[in-house]
Structures are given as structure tokens and as C-alpha cells.
Amino acid sequence: MPELPEVETVRLGLNRLLPGRTIAAITHDWPKGFPNDEADVRTHALGAKVSSVRRRAKVLMIELDSAYSFVIHLKMTGQLVFRDGTTRFGAGHPNDSLVGELPDKSTRVIFTFTDGSRLFFNDQRKFGWVRLLPTHDVPNSSFLQKVGPEPLEETFSAQDFIARIRRRPKSAIKAVLLDQTIIAGVGNIYADESLFAAKIHPAKPVSEISDNQLTQLYTDLRAILRLSIEKGGSTDRNYVNAEGKRGSYLTFARAFRREGQACDRCGTIIVKTRVAGRGTHYCPVCQVR
């Protein structure tokens, strides 16, 4: 799924497109992913205007002027695509758009605004969800209260990073990067990419990694997350932004999905294994265990 750069790209798009629009109707065929009381939806969402779109970790929040928010997790295959009726398919760069006419077979929720524009929540694998909560309760909700700091916050220092990573001394470094209670927003792509950049083996236990190496990892992780946001995130298979278009970070990827290709530092073939239960790409020479 969508990791921090992808969710942030969606947020940037939606925050440009949604504020000021008023919700006229919401339809869904999916109680499990839209576990909201219909009366609450009628009272707190219909007729409410979007004030802003925010992000915390990999969670999006569409804030309404009713003091309620739609809180959304895209998980592995979720998409939030906005359409105002002016989209012309096939114009411009056809390969940019992964999404055609909507709704399609993976559309789970449709928000219709009073001006006729619509926001589609698509999710092939149905792991994602859309909840309506009082805005005040969102930070303390079960899925956000234990989440760690945002790695791109200016106040988040290398010392903070190292101290939090060292809370899991025996775990493989990759497992720790993926743990959202340690650091927010890192997933499989950026774990592999940052460990490659910092020349750390993904299965290396934290206790065996020096402070200098962790400082390098901190610097590389932040640079990679920033670069990916600039490139609109990574599209491996499903991911698209708020306009249905793909991201281009993977053309810059040095390890992720590059198994069988040469390492750009030493020429060794990048391998793919399994670490922390996830497909893991690394250079067996540069990233010494």
C-alpha cells in the first residue's frame, strides 16, 4: 500500500480538490469497511462542508465543518480518486492513468458533492476502511494513539530516531522500521530503499548496528521519503493519486523490485528474500550482515 509518500501525495491532491465542497450523498455496499451508523452519517456528514484534508502516519482525515472527520486507511490496495465530470480519458498521457471510468468493480464507497463532483474509494482487496468520527477523538482513536512520530517533522532528530529504534534491540532492523509504533509511515518499499542507501543488511539485529550507521539510516530515510513525495510516490501495481495517476518514484528505486539487476554501487546482483515476513530486496555485498 500506500506508505507515507503515497498517502501524502493523495492528501496533497485531495486538499487541493475537496475543501469548500459540501457532501450531498454517500453510497456504499460494504458494511465491514464502512462501519458507520447511518444516522450519524445523516446528521454529521450529509450537508457538511469539507474544511481540510490531513494525514497522520498512513491515515487520511477528511475534516468536515460539522466537527466530524472521515478517517480513511488505504491499506494495500485502497485508492481515493476525485472526479468532477471534466476528466477526458485518453487525452494527454494515457499511461499516466491507471483508473478509467468510475465507479468500477473495486469501488466500495462514493461521496457525491452538491456540485455533482464525486470522490471514489476503491479497494480491490477490501483491507481498507472509512470511519466517521468526531474530529476531537481522532488522535486518541485505537489506530492512532500508539503511532510513533512522523519521520519528516523538523523536530524529529537523529537522536530521537536512534533512541526509538533501540527499543527493539533483538529484532531485525527491517521489522523495526515497519513497526508503526516506533516510527510512523514506513512500509516495505521505503524500508528496503533506506536500508540499501545506508548499507545495512535488513535482517541485522538492532543491537549489532552502530549509532553511526543508524544516523546514516535516519538521513537516508528522510531524503528518500522527501524524494518520493516529490515524485508523487511509488506505483508498483495499484497505487494512484487523487486524480487516478501513478507515481514515478520506482524509476529511482535502487533495491525494491530490482532483484536480478545489478547493484548501482558494486555491480552485484540484487537478491530477494524474506525478512520480517515480507519480500525483501538488498545487495548481498554492500549490505553486509
Added chain:
DNA sequence: CACTTGACCTGTCCGC
């Protein structure tokens, strides 16, 4: 308690 594994779903790709 710390840490790892399976389950949640649907679709796609790969080998036989």
C-alpha cells in the same frame, strides 16, 4: 513481555 506468524481479501502471475 518481546517477538513472530497467520488471517483478512481479491487478483495476477508462474509453473505444470
Added chain:
DNA sequence: TGCGGACAGGTCAAGT
């Protein structure tokens, strides 16, 4: 072309 199995960007609950 068909079929079974492995796998896919995330996160929990349940297991060791």
C-alpha cells in the same frame, strides 16, 4: 487454456 499455489505496498490477533 486450465488449475493450483505463491505472492502482493498493511495491520491486527493469536501464537510461541
